[in-house]
Amino acid sequence: RIWLSWETCMMSRKQGRNKIAKLLIPLPPNLQEAGDAQDDDHYTCDIRDIPETHRHLVLVLGMPKCGTTSLHYAFESAGFRSVHWALDAGIDLQSDRRLREWGEGASQRLICELMRCAVNAGRPPLADLPQVDAIAEMNGLYWRHKRRQWAEGYFPQISLLEKLLHCYPDAHYVLNVRDHDKWVKSVDLHNDMRQRLVCAELPGLPSGCGQLDEELVTWVEAHHQRVMSLLAGARLLVFDIERDGSLELSKFFGRRMEWDCHNATLY
Known part of the structure; x- marks a missing residue:
């Protein structure tokens, strides 16, 4: 499983406005070799998967x-x-x-x-x-x-x-x-x-x-x-x-x- 950094989460939510957007997150070389990546060396992440716990509501x-x-x-x-x-x-x-x-x-x-x-x-x-x-x-x-x-x-x-x-x-x-x-x-x-x-x-x-x-x-x-x-x-x-x-x-x-x-x- 690939975990996004907190900075990436904050940036992606701001840019994506929580819509169904795709983020390309670079993967470590070992996972690239394992064939888990998409677009050669990136992992496609649905923005809806990002935790919402940081929202101040x-x-x-x-x-x-x-x-x-x-x-x-x-x-x-x-x-x-x-x-x-x-x-x-x-x-x-x-x-x-x-x-x-x-x-x-x-x-x-x-x-x-x-x-x-x-x-x-x-x-x-x-x-x-x-x-x-x-x-x-x-x-x-x-x-x-x-x-x-x-x-x-x-x-x-x-x-x-x-x-x-x-x-x-x-x-x-x-x-x-x-x-x-x-x-x-x-x-x-x-x-x-x-x-x-x-x-x-x-x-x-x-x-x-x-x-x-x-x-x-x-x-x-x-x-x-x-x-x-x-x-x-x-x-x-x-x-x-x-x-x-x-x-x-x-x-x-x-x-x-x-x-x-x-x-x-x-x-």
């Missing part, structure tokens, strides 16, 4: 309706290239609505689907998002049928948690939390999110569960405990969106961050 691991839009704007205020639930969100509101409701264009735009496809192909979760520094919301939840009986849901912050920690040990992780009762109320008032949660098959929340407030609260509490247990000693900020603000964010990231309330559900 911000990954939000909390739930939707928990300040993710505000975090997205806070990240942008500090210069991060942030995405919130989908690529190009906010440019075409009608397209966004069709994506949120029916999953139209999910494989090209929805963050959770891009992450799932990358992992299913044996690549790091964010391999198809090389232009991104921060993910403010990574989950997706949409209807699979016009009759609204089955929902497709994928929460990478749950399903891919261990893989995220393995692939991105140097990332800054944010667990956004809030009062559970207020979170449930916000979910109820955000279109049909409660119904989609009930109709989806999610880890810890099988289809049919979530109709009772207690079921949703238990599900969220279990996720929070798992995150805090697995990330003990890592770069984790438990951020209470109702108590914390610019000071906590700025201190954690080591740069000035602006915190304001965006996309709040009124009740």
Whole structure:
């Protein structure tokens, strides 16, 4: 097996922008003689094979309706290239609505689907998002049928948690939390999110569960405990969106961050 130097990895990723590119890496003479090389004395390396552990990322691991839009704007205020639930969100509101409701264009735009496809192909979760520094919301939840009986849901912050920690040990992780009762109320008032949660098959929340407030609260509490247990000693900020603000964010990231309330559900 041929190992690339750290300098080569950094240079190649910068030049290749993480696209499927080919690098010609000189081989030692003994391997050239063994006939393992291509193009006489070079080894062709797929840039996707280069480890991603050097990427300095911000990954939000909390739930939707928990300040993710505000975090997205806070990240942008500090210069991060942030995405919130989908690529190009906010440019075409009608397209966004069709994506949120029916999953139209999910494989090209929805963050959770891009992450799932990358992992299913044996690549790091964010391999198809090389232009991104921060993910403010990574989950997706949409209807699979016009009759609204089955929902497709994928929460990478749950399903891919261990893989995220393995692939991105140097990332800054944010667990956004809030009062559970207020979170449930916000979910109820955000279109049909409660119904989609009930109709989806999610880890810890099988289809049919979530109709009772207690079921949703238990599900969220279990996720929070798992995150805090697995990330003990890592770069984790438990951020209470109702108590914390610019000071906590700025201190954690080591740069000035602006915190304001965006996309709040009124009740």
